Amino acid sequence: xxxxxxxxxxxxxxxxxxxxxxxxxxxxxxxxxxxxxxxxxxxxxxxxxxxxxxxxxxxxxxxxxxxxxxxxxxxxxxxxxxxxxxxxxxxxxxxxxxxxxxxxxxxxxxxxxxxxxxxxxxxxxxxxxxxxxxxxxxxxxxxxxxxxxxxxxxxxxxxxxxxxxxxxxxxxxxxxxxxxxxxxxxxxxxxxxxxxxxxxxxxxxxxxxxxxxxxxxxxxxxxxxxxxxxxxxxxxxxxxxxxxxxxxxxxxxxxxxxxxxxxxxxxxxxxxxxxxxxxxxxxxxxxxxxx
Numbered sequence: 001x002x003x004x005x006x007x008x009x010x011x012x013x014x015x016x017x018x019x020x021x022x023x024x025x026x027x028x029x030x031x032x033x034x035x036x037x038x039x040x041x042x043x044x045x046x047x048x049x050x051x052x053x054x055x056x057x058x059x060x061x062x063x064x065x066x067x068x069x070x071x072x073x074x075x076x077x078x079x080x081x082x083x084x085x086x087x088x089x090x091x092x093x094x095x096x097x098x099x100x101x102x103x104x105x106x107x108x109x110x111x112x113x114x115x116x117x118x119x120x121x122x123x124x125x126x127x128x129x130x131x132x133x134x135x136x137x138x139x140x141x142x143x144x145x146x147x148x149x150x151x152x153x154x155x156x157x158x159x160x161x162x163x164x165x166x167x168x169x170x171x172x173x174x175x176x177x178x179x180x181x182x183x184x185x186x187x188x189x190x191x192x193x194x195x196x197x198x199x200x201x202x203x204x205x206x207x208x209x210x211x212x213x214x215x216x217x218x219x220x221x222x223x224x225x226x227x228x229x230x231x232x233x234x235x236x237x238x239x240x241x242x243x244x245x246x247x248x249x250x251x252x253x254x255x256x257x258x259x260x261x262x263x264x265x266x267x268x269x270x271x272x273x274x275x276x277x278x279x280x281x282x283x284x285x286x287x288x289x290x291x
Contacts, residue, residue, distance in 0.1 A: 002039040002078065002202050005046075006095055017145040021156040023097045028145040031055075031089040033081075039201055039259075041078035043210045044095040047128070047163065048072050049138050053089030056082040060200055060242075061123045069135065071128040073167070073176050076211050077194060078201035079124055080260070092138055094163060098183070098213065104164055105180050111169045112177050124197055126179065129172040137163060191222055195231075199238045202262045205231055239263065240276050247285045254281050 009016040016029040049071040058080040209219035243261040263269035
């Protein structure tokens, strides 16, 4: 089952040391996952910094290895997280709702570098440069998680804004700047981008609606206007098409393909695939390999 990252962190302060400030949530924790792979999603953007250990973020476009001292900006959405057990994985994460991020960017529009070229692909994960200033910043925030007295909210927000100033104001983070420009554009409607970036994950329609800042009914209505069909039908077809590509072009197991294509389980995947293509996934693979 796919893990709601924000809700998991928010609901377990005994595991995830955390600080709340207005709509913002900071967390510092040692990863408790006992499985090596886990689907994760969040309706909030977040900045992730690795204190110790290693993890790999898998998206449909690439696999990104994160080790000690690496940081990424993760757009609201989903990915597959792979954990390694040879070293303790300890992280700091900063959750940022869209409304706060957009407000900050508009108030500080001079920070955003204009006319950045678009990246080759629109991935959910953006790598961030970590310089000496940022390394010092992450170290400076750690004592707040262990303080018996909660610091004033104004101070916490100031610390958070310091992080955004340093990251957004760094010309090396051009891909993030480009994304922020699209986020605050008056013509921007993120429904299509979010759906197409996250269609291969086992998310509920309510989850997609939440990421698109819509009620379920308005999400379904707006989706049908764009795609001319109901979201459930469109998502099933996209997942089956992706699974078919993996069957033909990879040596992944049927179980892995089912997982990576967003199906609830193997039985659901096999039923849906056979109904669509007339063959079980295994028979389809054998037939295409022998053709």
